[in-house]
Amino acid sequence: MTPAVWAQPAPLLSVPVTVGIMLGGYLLLMGYLALALRTMRRRPGPPPAERRGWPGLVRKVVGTAVGGYLLLMAVVVGYYQGVARVAGPFLASAFTGCALLVGISLPVFLGASWLEERWRRRRSGRDPEG
Amino acid sequence: MAQHPVIGYLVWAAVFGAVFAWEGIALVKGGAEAGFPTLSDATRAVMRYPVARWALFALWLWFGWHTFVRGWHFLLRDGP
Numbered sequence: 001m002t003p004a005v006w007a008q009p010a011p012l013l014s015v016p017v018t019v020g021i022m023l024g025g026y027l028l029l030m031g032y033l034a035l036a037l038r039t040m041r042r043r044p045g046p047p048p049a050e051r052r053g054w055p056g057l058v059r060k061v062v063g064t065a066v067g068g069y070l071l072l073m074a075v076v077v078g079y080y081q082g083v084a085r086v087a088g089p090f091l092a093s094a095f096t097g098c099a100l101l102v103g104i105s106l107p108v109f110l111g112a113s114w115l116e117e118r119w120r121r122r123r124s125g126r127d128p129e130g
Numbered sequence: 131m132a133q134h135p136v137i138g139y140l141v142w143a144a145v146f147g148a149v150f151a152w153e154g155i156a157l158v159k160g161g162a163e164a165g166f167p168t169l170s171d172a173t174r175a176v177m178r179y180p181v182a183r184w185a186l187f188a189l190w191l192w193f194g195w196h197t198f199v200r201g202w203h204f205l206l207r208d209g210p
Contacts, residue, residue, distance in 0.1 A: 067183070068184040068191055069188070072188035072192055097195045097199035098192075100199060101191055101194050101198070102191065
């Protein structure tokens with residue numbers, strides 16, 4: 001019986017490309033965070049007023065989900081098609097799989113929010129001091 | 131698993147250990163107001179901006195897709 005050897009798979013990308021991508025991503029993220037921190041220090045206080053109530057919540061949640069989905073798809077297509085050259089079923093899986101997750105999570109989140117709001121109103125209706 | 135090089139996992143363990151240690155220090159010291167922002171403080175600051183919310187959601191989606199969706203097939207569907 002021969003001992004199992006941990007096979008070293010061939011690297012997906014060359015070392016300079018990998019380092020460039022990691023460094024680029026890191027610098028982009030840190031630059032964005034630094035910009036946000038600077039803006040916060042210049043304009044302290046609460047964020048600008050947003051629409052309140054259900055229309056505001058739905059707008060914010062759907063906007064975040066659609067924006068996040070499109071951003072991720074742009075990164076996935078840019079990286080896997082342009083750099084790693086992995087396309088086809090993988091990209092199709094990314095598109096449909098992420099859409100499936102959004103399709104499941106959004107209704108669940110909105111439903112849970114509606115239930116929580118209903119429960120809170122009932123509770124405050126019963127509580128004379130609430 | 132027996133032949134996996136352990137050092138790679140130890141590096142991840144150290145990274146997560148550092149994150150939890152900093153979070154603990156920040157909680158003890160009093161959070162962002164005391165100059166030690168917790169992970170929640172950092173997330174709250176980031177969530178003020180729509181593009182940052184998109185990026186955070188994209189990260190969550192990427193993690194969820196990799197963990198729960200990728201490689202799975204619906205019932206009665208032919209395999210690859």
